[in-house]
Amino acid sequence: MRAVGVTEFGGPEALHLVDVPAEPLGPGQVRLRVTAATVNPTDTYSRNGTYAQRDPVKEFPYVPGMDVAGELAEVGPDVEIGIEVGERVMGVVVPTGAHGGYREDLVLPARSIARVPAGASDAAASTLPMNGLTARLALDRMALQPGQVLAVTGAAGAFGGYVVQLAKAEGLTVVADASEADEELVRGLGADVVVRRGDDVAARIRxxxxxxxxxxxxxSVQDAAVLPAVRDGGAVTTVRGYRGDGQRGLQVHPVLVREYSEEAGALDRLREQVEKGVLTLRVARTFPAADAAEAHRLLEAGGVRGRLVLLF
Known part of the structure; x- marks a missing residue:
């Protein structure tokens, strides 16, 4: 079974096509024939070995990837999801060894998938599950009420963009950061106020x-540098495990998508919001799976708006 992975950690050049065995299908699981897998920043840390320091990899080849879309190929025992074999679906992947999303055949928990939004390509749909669910989790953890004010850093990115759009749909006032080049994009996502991004963004928000x-x-993973933007006792969500400095009664919630990786209802709700125009799917460029190294080089060079997607 074709996959894209590494046999040793390293730079983008470490990625290459590898052959992995098809996974067995167990109870409560489904098999996907993957046609599209999104490239996310977290994948670069999987590829270069950063994550292996906290969660040692026990097998190679190691396959990154947390977002996929394709065709539902097989349904295991004890699965009742209302989706038929042959339908197009998207899914979120929690990578373990060769189980990452950069592979053409993938077994997932049945509750990790939902239908592809009507009218969306598989490439576009594959950009939604991981970042969309992380954005959903972040908003759920903060539990803000309509009329309250939310600041979003990294608003031009996939996670930040989804947070802006979901927050506006829930009646929040959104202040977001952007470079001059990205200001029109961020305003188009719905931000009420846009401030210039940078090291002093907290002061600009204040x-x-x-x-x-x-x-x-x-x-944008600025951690302590952006905490001054938040009122005493306010809520903060972070995406790389930062837990705050314990001051001013701030409620800091590190969010990991694995907490929502089997929230099929939440993923299906995101699908509905795409179909209603609440959420925008953004594909920057697609690559044949064999060119995954080039996709990683482009992502790490910075400035990509929208997601890069590998096609199988």
Whole structure:
């Protein structure tokens, strides 16, 4: 079975086509014939061995990838999901060894998939599950109420963009950061106020909201540097495990998509929101799976808006 992975950790050049065995299908699981797999920043850390320091890899080849779309190929015992074999689906993947999403045949928990949004290509649909569910989890953890103010850093990225759009749909006021080049994009996503991104973004947010914002989704991973933007007792969500400095009563919630990786209802709700125009799927460029190394080089060079997608 074709996959894209590494036999030793390294730079983009470490990625190459590998042959892995098809996984057995067990109770509560489904098999996907993958046609599209999204390339995310987290995949680069899987590829270069950063994550192996905290969660040692026990087997090679190691296959990255957390977002896929394709065809439902087989349904295991004890599965009742209302989706038929042959339908197009998308899914979120928690990588373990060769189980990552960069492979043409993939077994997932049945509750990790949902139908592809009507009218969306598999490439576009594959960009939704991981970042969309992480954005959903971040908002659920903060539990802000309509009319409250949310700040979003990294708003031009996939996670940040979904947070902006979901927050606006829930009646929040959104202040988001952007470079000059990205300002039009971020306003188009629905941000009420846009401030210039950078090391002083917290001060820029405070200029607009002197009492501080009620919540912060830190998609740009600035950690302590952006906490001053939040009022005392406010809520913060982070995406790389940062837990705050314990000051001012801030409620800091590190969010990991694995917490929602089997929330099929939440993923299907994201599908509905795409179909209603609430969420925008953004594909920057597609690559044949064999060119995964080039996709990783492009992502690490920075400046990509939308997602890079591997096609099988």
């Amino acid at each position: 200029e607009q909201f002197p009492d501080g914002v009620d919540g912060l989704a830190d998609g």
